[in-house]
Amino acid sequence: MLKAFGWGIGGAVALGGGGFGAYYLSAKRDTVGKIAFDTALSIPALAESRTDASGTRVFTLDIQPGETRFKAGKATRTWGVNGTYLGPTIRARRGERIEFAVHNGLDEETSLHWHGMHLPAVMDGGPHQTIAAGATWEPRWTIDQAAATLWYHPHVHGATADHMYRGLAGLFIVDDDRVEALNLPSDYGVDDVPMIVQDRAFDGDQQFEQREPLAGSLGVIGDEILVNGTIGPYFDVTTRLVRLRLLNGSHARLYHFGFSDDRRFSLVATDGGLLAAPWETDRLYLSPGERAEIVVAFEPGERVELRSYPAEHGGVLGRLDGFDDRFDICQFRAADSLSGDAAVPAVLGVAPDLAARPVAQERSFVLASNRINGRSMAMDRIDFGVREGTVEVWEVTNDNGYVHNFHVHDVQFQVLTVDGRAPEPPLRGWKDTVLLVQGKRYRLALRFRDHTDPNMPYMYHCHLLAHEDDGMMGQFVVLGEGEQVGVPPGHHRHP
Numbered sequence: 001m002l003k004a005f006g007w008g009i010g011g012a013v014a015l016g017g018g019g020f021g022a023y024y025l026s027a028k029r030d031t032v033g034k035i036a037f038d039t040a041l042s043i044p045a046l047a048e049s050r051t052d053a054s055g056t057r058v059f060t061l062d063i064q065p066g067e068t069r070f071k072a073g074k075a076t077r078t079w080g081v082n083g084t085y086l087g088p089t090i091r092a093r094r095g096e097r098i099e100f101a102v103h104n105g106l107d108e109e110t111s112l113h114w115h116g117m118h119l120p121a122v123m124d125g126g127p128h129q130t131i132a133a134g135a136t137w138e139p140r141w142t143i144d145q146a147a148a149t150l151w152y153h154p155h156v157h158g159a160t161a162d163h164m165y166r167g168l169a170g171l172f173i174v175d176d177d178r179v180e181a182l183n184l185p186s187d188y189g190v191d192d193v194p195m196i197v198q199d200r201a202f203d204g205d206q207q208f209e210q211r212e213p214l215a216g217s218l219g220v221i222g223d224e225i226l227v228n229g230t231i232g233p234y235f236d237v238t239t240r241l242v243r244l245r246l247l248n249g250s251h252a253r254l255y256h257f258g259f260s261d262d263r264r265f266s267l268v269a270t271d272g273g274l275l276a277a278p279w280e281t282d283r284l285y286l287s288p289g290e291r292a293e294i295v296v297a298f299e300p301g302e303r304v305e306l307r308s309y310p311a312e313h314g315g316v317l318g319r320l321d322g323f324d325d326r327f328d329i330c331q332f333r334a335a336d337s338l339s340g341d342a343a344v345p346a347v348l349g350v351a352p353d354l355a356a357r358p359v360a361q362e363r364s365f366v367l368a369s370n371r372i373n374g375r376s377m378a379m380d381r382i383d384f385g386v387r388e389g390t391v392e393v394w395e396v397t398n399d400n401g402y403v404h405n406f407h408v409h410d411v412q413f414q415v416l417t418v419d420g421r422a423p424e425p426p427l428r429g430w431k432d433t434v435l436l437v438q439g440k441r442y443r444l445a446l447r448f449r450d451h452t453d454p455n456m457p458y459m460y461h462c463h464l465l466a467h468e469d470d471g472m473m474g475q476f477v478v479l480g481e482g483e484q485v486g487v488p489p490g491h492h493r494h495p
Contacts, residue, residue: 020215024317027213029223029325032260032307037331041233043189044170044196047088049098056097056140059090061112063131063168064105070231074206079106079166085229087152087170089194092143094176099140104131110163112137113155114172115289116271116412116432118145118449121456121477124409127157127379128456128488144450145412146349146430147179148273149245149291151196157379157473161220161251161465165210167229169196169249179274182345185243185295191340193235193242197329198226198249199322212466213320217402218252219466221322225308227330237298237334240342243268244294244306248286251465253322254313254403254435258283259296260305260328266344269293272412272430274349279425283309287405287435289463292426295344298334306330313437315401352414352430354445360390367406367436367462367472368399376471382457383474385485386448394444398436404467407433408446409458410478416443433463452478455486 049057066084067075081087092098102112109132113125122129123139131137150172154163171194185191199222203209210220227233248255259265259282266278271291278295286292298304306329314323363384365372375383386392393416398404412430415423419440427434434442454477461473477485 023214024319027319029322029327031225031328032326033328035232035328037232037234039230039233041193041235041330042228042230044086044089044194044228046188047082047090054097056099057092058099058101061087061100061102062105063103063110063112068167068229070202070226070229071206076202076206076208078208079163079168081168081170085167086196087168089170089188090152090172092174094143094145094147094174097140097142099138102131102137102139104133104135107133109133109156110168111155112152112168114150114152115407116148116150117172118410118412120451121410121453121458124458125152126155126409126459130156143174145174146273147176148174148269148271148430149247149293150174151247151249151291155459157377158469161469162210164465165200165208165220165251171196171245171247173245178349182348183341184268184345185239185241185340191239191242192245194228194245195330196228196247196249197255198222199253200224200226215317216320217317217400218321218464220251221253222250225327225329234331234333237332238338239340240297240338241340241344242296242298242332244296246286246292246294248288248290250288252288254311255286256283256309256311257286257329258307258309260307263296263304265297266295267292267426268295268344268348270426270429271432275429276349276351277347278344281425284426285311285435287403287433287463288465289405289407289433290435297342298332298338300334300338301336302334304332306332313403313435315438321402349429351428352445354391354414354447355416357391357445357447359393360387362393362395365394365396365406365460366399367397367404370467370470370472372461372472372474375474377461377473377475380488381475382477382485382488385454385477385479388448388450388452388478388480391445391447394446396436396442396444398438398440401438403438404436404462404464404472405433406436406442406460407463408460410451411446411448414445416445418442448478452480452483454479454483455489457488
């Protein structure tokens, strides 16, 4: 896959002919009013499963190369899971025992990480659980967390960005009794709509091109938007309320979602599940890896576009990393007659409750220069251990002049404060990934439970994939009583 710098050939010419100023002015991308919306939104299929003699649900996932036709002309070489691009939506209930047979049909090693899932470290699908070419990995665990929109994607150290750009990703929806008792839209693909939002760039041969803007700081930025692998999609609305499960599946782009008519919508869930109550807004930020469930009300016969608006957190050179861009994402076309209710429940879930818990330890993390606390990721170094059954508070700061975010494996955390103040409503639910605005201090409360292993680590890292691949990642283990930090399998103790 071609990796380029600048906005393709045009960007390079602009820099050489008119200097950096001309290149800077040309870096803004605006597709508002320019999208045909001539393709129905593709809805990922629900993953099939079987139940074995023990009652375990077993899913088969085949990672494979292929070709996908995104637009007229030549097909694009892609990777997918049970298909040529992206993967099926996995759906399971809290309390279910599940198992996967993940076969790697590529000619190189890869992996699948279950982003947002609480599970044993050896089943996490991180850098230590790679799947060799031609091999099959069989993770299994019991789901023990609240209903939420999670996802899965590769996590090969140093190659995550490349494998995701080729197409390896999919949603993982967890259900439970509480969410099913609420009157929220729940008919998958009808009024409960998955939306994996990604940016991509294509070269003149219709192949993916990984473009990093000249003087950019975040990594690969694309100039076209795909939703579930569809360019310029529309969705036919048949109900008064529609629930959108939004995933920022991009490498580096920050989305600032809103609608073309500035209508308000209800945020009902974030990474780890339901908010205590819906929050009405007309704009919502999502950084790479974050998810949100929003409920939108429609009127019969109307058409409206979901849009991404310019973002405010890019700094002086933010335009180069897409912060000034505007994109039309998807058009919603309401039928002349709509069914169902038009009210969102006033009470949803239970607010995070870690603020009053005893704190076993506090830690500080500073993200800067693709390092965390001055250290680059080392596969053979476990950075620290936490005790099972305890709550810790981590203070995380972005000390660069550009954007990072912070993702922790295995847990959903509570954002206690941002710069000493109560978090804004989008950060008041359970989170596993949080945007780090430069210079602000984020205090996170994390509870570690159930799964202990002194040798097999979980990860914490920036989820801007170029930063992660370049080393902005660390490792921790969850320790049982009397256990001490060990050494990752296959490695010797790091000095």
